Amino acid sequence: MVLAMAALAGLVQAGDSGSKITTLNQLIEHYDSSRCQECHAEIYAQWQSSHHAESLMGINDFSFMSKYLRQGPLSVKRPEEATLANFSCAKCHLPQLLATNDQVAKQLAAVIWNDDKQTLRRLNIGCLVCHQGKAVVHQRPGRGLIYGRQDREDHEGSFQNIRRSAFMNTPAFCGQCHGLGPNFEFTPPIQCATLYGSYLHGYVATGGARTCNDCHMPGQNHSFPPNFNNRADTTVRLRAALPLEVEVLPYTFQPDHKKLQPMVVVGVTIRNRAGHRIPDG
Ligand code: HEC
Ligand code: HEC
Ligand code: HEC
Numbered sequence: 001m002v003l004a005m006a007a008l009a010g011l012v013q014a015g016d017s018g019s020k021i022t023t024l025n026q027l028i029e030h031y032d033s034s035r036c037q038e039c040h041a042e043i044y045a046q047w048q049s050s051h052h053a054e055s056l057m058g059i060n061d062f063s064f065m066s067k068y069l070r071q072g073p074l075s076v077k078r079p080e081e082a083t084l085a086n087f088s089c090a091k092c093h094l095p096q097l098l099a100t101n102d103q104v105a106k107q108l109a110a111v112i113w114n115d116d117k118q119t120l121r122r123l124n125i126g127c128l129v130c131h132q133g134k135a136v137v138h139q140r141p142g143r144g145l146i147y148g149r150q151d152r153e154d155h156e157g158s159f160q161n162i163r164r165s166a167f168m169n170t171p172a173f174c175g176q177c178h179g180l181g182p183n184f185e186f187t188p189p190i191q192c193a194t195l196y197g198s199y200l201h202g203y204v205a206t207g208g209a210r211t212c213n214d215c216h217m218p219g220q221n222h223s224f225p226p227n228f229n230n231r232a233d234t235t236v237r238l239r240a241a242l243p244l245e246v247e248v249l250p251y252t253f254q255p256d257h258k259k260l261q262p263m264v265v266v267g268v269t270i271r272n273r274a275g276h277r278i279p280d281g
């Protein structure tokens with residue numbers, strides 16, 4: 001029994017380097033990326049311009065959970081009724097939430113209900129989500145450790161020890177959230193991103209040899225474009241990603257000696273240079 005409880009306590013702590021989080025404020029403080037900002041200013045600015053920094057919002061600050069909490073299978077009548085079960089979307093949009101408890105879920109539901117965007121913006125896929133919880137597989141992240149490209153014992157931030165994670169440089173690292181298909185572990189099952197499935201079955205299976213990071217993190221850049229709020233940049237990127245070739249041959253067809261029928265042959269070839277289908281979903 002004592003052993004079982006110890007195992008349970010371990011579960012509650014999964015991914016949050018040991019502290020037990022019981023309020024939404026604690027969750028925000030613990031995962032606050034601004035504590036990495038002073039020394040990693042450039043990476044911080046890149047990250048902040050990415051969709052990862054606003055993972056509970058769609059385009060133009062649209063709070064998408066607002067609709068899902070009010071209508072349909074994930075909805076509640078009042079925020080106080082919400083539990084973690086109403087937040088299956090957090091599996092990928094806010095994974096740190098799922099290691100907390102129903103009290104935090106109720107507080108988050110109230111924030112969404114009241115359209116408190118200032119607080120919503122502080123709930124995101126920050127440095128520790130990727131460099132801790134998501135950086136290891138088959139085990140929990142070590143207490144007080146962060147993960148990166150090499151071992152270090154002399155890291156200056158609040159985490160002195162960095163461990164190498166080879167996993168972070170693999171497509172499966174991104175695939176944890178970028179989706180294989182329906183998530184059948186939930187009742188009801190939900191589906192959002194399926195891009196990692198497309199990468200495996202439509203790109204690697206046909207000879208593609210680049211990783212997500214090869215294409216999306218040149219020079220360890222953390223801005224992960226496209227940012228759909230920047231329409232001009234997204235258009236330029238999509239034009240380059242999907243080159244379009246058009247061939248046109250006009251001619252006249254003469255089905256009998258009195259009729260002349262104008263005809264045109266149009267050939268359109270759209271190539272996809274990405275490592276997966278576009279758009280996703
Ligand atoms: C398997 C992981 C996963 C789950 C579960 C998931 N999402 Fe997503 N979602 C993503 C990823 C990754 C993206 C962005 C990339 C993409 O669409 O390819 C995304 C994008 C979105 C977007 C568009 C955001 C934008 O900036 O354009 C919305 C809205 C959204 N999800 C809502 C939801 C809702 C609501 C749920 C729960 C019903 C949910 N998602 C569940 C992974 C997931
Ligand atoms: C979406 C996941 C993700 C987020 C969020 C994220 N990182 Fe990273 N980070 C990575 C990956 C992947 C690598 C490359 C790992 C590799 O190549 O092995 C990396 C590499 C790094 C490196 C090494 C750079 C180098 O040149 O050696 C630093 C430093 C770093 N990140 C800091 C941060 C900080 C600070 C934040 C928050 C502002 C952050 N990261 C947020 C995924 C992330
Ligand atoms: C007081 C300054 C300071 C703070 C605060 C700080 N770091 Fe660092 N970090 C450094 C320095 C210096 C390096 C080494 C940079 C180099 O080698 O180019 C580093 C390196 C790293 C690396 C790269 C390890 C590798 O080689 O792959 C990661 C990952 C990292 N930091 C993550 C973080 C995260 C996440 C935070 C916030 C929780 C953070 N750091 C806060 C100073 C800091």
Ligand code: HEC
Pocket residue numbers: 051052054055056057058092093095125129130134173174175176177178212213216224225226227
């Ligand atoms: C913890 C889950 C998680 C991890 C790990 C993760 N992502 Fe994301 N990513 C998301 C979510 C969720 C969004 C959409 C956020 C929103 O706008 O609501 C997103 C957005 C993006 C976008 C912007 C385009 C879009 O559709 O919003 C790109 C590009 C991207 N991710 C690439 C990557 C790559 C490459 C990796 C691996 C190095 C990675 N991500 C790791 C969850 C994740």
Ligand code: HEC
Pocket residue numbers: 171174175178195196199210211212213214215216225226237238241273274275276278279280281
């Ligand atoms: C061969 C290069 C390449 C590889 C490999 C690749 N991508 Fe992409 N990806 C692109 C290009 C090109 C785009 C188009 C937009 C752009 O250029 O920013 C794109 C777009 C995206 C988008 C936005 C999708 C949308 O709905 O518009 C996401 C999210 C993304 N990639 C994530 C990933 C993840 C995760 C992986 C690995 C599983 C990956 N990519 C592998 C090149 C690549």
